[in-house]
Amino acid sequence: MCILCLGLIIKMEYYTSHVGCEISKVPLSDIAQRIMSALQSIPVGEAQTSRKNGQSTEKTKENKLGDNDSHLENEKEIHDSAIVLLNTSASPEKSNTGQTVRTVHVNKVFCSRETKIMSSPLPLSALSAFVSYQDLDLPKWVHRERNFSVEAKKLKDGEKNVATSLKRKQDVCTYCSEKTRKLLVKNCTPSYEGRSNWTSGQAESSENCPCDVRSLGYEEKRDLLATIEQAVALITTMVFQDGSSQLNSEQVLTSSVKGIVVLVKGQTNCLCSPSYSSTACTWDASNQNDKLIYLKTEWPSIWKREERAHRKYAGQILFQMLHCKVPVICFNAKDFLRTLLLVYSNEISWKQVADSVVLDPRIAAWLINPSDTVPSFECLIQKYFEKSFSMGKVNTDTGSLRNALYQNVGLHLEKLYSVMMDLTHDLQVQGLWKLFCTLELPLIKILAVMETHKIHVNKQELKKTSEILGLRLKELEQEAHQVAGERFLVTSSSQLREVLFEKLKLHTLCEKIPRTEIQQVESTSEAVLNKLQDLHPLPKIILEYRQVHKIKSTYVDGLLTCMKKGFISSTWNQTGTATGRLSAKHPNIQGVSKHPVRIIKKQYIKGKEEEIVTISPRTLFVSNKGYTFLAADFSHIELRILADLSSDPELLKLFQEPETTDIFTTLASQWKGIPNEQVKQADREQAKRMVYSVVYGAGYVVSIMGRKRPLANINAQDYKLRTQAERQAVNFVVQGSAADLCKMAMVEIFASVVISPTLTARLIAQIHDELLFEVEDSQIQEFSALVKRTMESLQEATALEVPLKVPLKVILTAGKSWGCMTELQEM
DNA sequence: CGTAGAACCATGTGG
């Protein structure tokens, strides 16, 4: 039997030991065996016993990835490149050429996927417009335009045999690409010949100081709108009460938005070199055709006629900016768009921001270096600007940047423009341009729209459960003190450690207690307490206390603090992860408990009766009146992708069969030896975690007497050493691909809803493989069909060999809350 | 002396 199988059995024992469930006598189930055998041929860092069937797998891969020679050749190659991958990501520097060659191998699996996407028919064929950019060298800017028109023509021709709905969708993409094109073309002709100086104190008096649009006359206002229409680029930022802008303040919390500054870069005839060195050390940033305008966004007296007029005009300008032919550049574009949607809620609707294109340098920088999850403007300047250009007399140390008032904003916007150009270049060189344009860029506005949507929360229920939980916690605390024989802080792990190991000395009655990673002290984790619970009553009490406390503090009280007038709205972070997933906070809607938890509630009012109440945090989110939550989630998406990437016949077969039940449930039922229907959520969860653990390289080898040793320590001569780098590499490819897929679904569905004249469905949340919508009751059927269509097109576009199973769920009409979903019946 | 912040731990989510 293979090592991993043995490892799995060990793991099962580990789990069952504290579940109190007898392990099945059957060594391994059918499905488990198939998964295990499939795992032996994972492309990167695969199992040690893969030699026997390794060859056939290689062959399959060869055929699949095409004729190119540069892909995975043998295990050695794979292994080396996996290591290099980590080294590269650990280093903030751009990889040198030598490294790049090596890293390509690991990413090859992923790259091949991209190739498929690009060559796929629809609906993503619009992406082909970007292909020409990728293959060109930077200096050949001029040829780009010509090249593009060829591509654009191809694109148009290709449209003919497409369904109309998809056609329109495609236009959205094409529009995006055209804007991007303008940006690129412009990049070759930076307009540095102007001699106005932003920095020498003239900012106040010269024509370059921010022009407050309120001071303009009718003619001037009209001219300004025309100028924006003709602009070559628009760079913008919000300015806050304290004078800081988006470029130098990390969080907006401290101060509210005062206005918006826009740098309008005008036409220029100059075709000078884009090289920065030619401009020497004096930063003559602005062209005479450039304009810096200021829009006030606060109106102390909204009832005054002039104020209303100004507001209206500012709204016009912003509207025009968003629908301009050229892209807008903004650092933290999502915040900008969200603020626009809030401040100009009457003038600009969420569907109207949909066809805007806002480039965000922060996201570009993150794509280039995903381990830097919060690249700041200062750092970008350091990296992409000052290295090639001496700033001369301009003072840019962080102190002055922080205190900069708005006359510096113009200068900063100029720099931001240059940085964006450099980032664009880097994105193209590194093959990230298409990803940037088709996934991350559209996501900005989607997230901005999501953040403006309010989710209703059942506040009364929340407060009620908070009280119940509070009472239960008090009881548990008292019990804990009683059995411990002293008062101590139950929530403190260090005090608990003292009680358990120094006072009660429970570690002497038990096998070795695992230590914490950093401090190397006895752990008081769930696993340890589970082991100790037969020796003393305290651990059990602590376990329940912790569970209840977590629920109360995070999901109940935590949710209450996030609420504003009965609503919540998560903040989405697009650059928060190294794998490309999204993350959410305030509240972290992705982390809200899926499964209900049972609490014993003791009532002392009428004697000693006990009652069990179940709390399901997701049911606390309630849809608006006349609306219904609808969830669409990919099933086992990571495993399906793994199957596809590894081209493993067994794993592929597993998913290609018309799967009726959840595979983790099936696995759990076979392990426990119980019928499918009797599998509990907890069982399924365990099965799932075990599979993933094994997939990503956990596990042990054992001797016949049960002596065990971690896989990582296997003799490296015969078997590959499973390092963390390898596991990260595998995880990144699989998790990242799943994230891409889900983001694609978001973008596609959003685009479809926007072009639909009737659909009003809103995206509420993304929980990694699940999309949660709020849909008008009457539109459920129509929208479900749309989602289904989109997912099918995704299947084609990605050319996955495994079918993407997408169950749709709607909530029961009675509940209207997230959490009590039921599978949507076939229409 | 009180508090702001970093480090650490534990626990939940997702795959």
Next chain:
DNA sequence: TCCACATGGTTC
């Protein structure tokens, strides 16, 4: 015992 997150709490 895998990877990726956010959060709340204590301790220093």
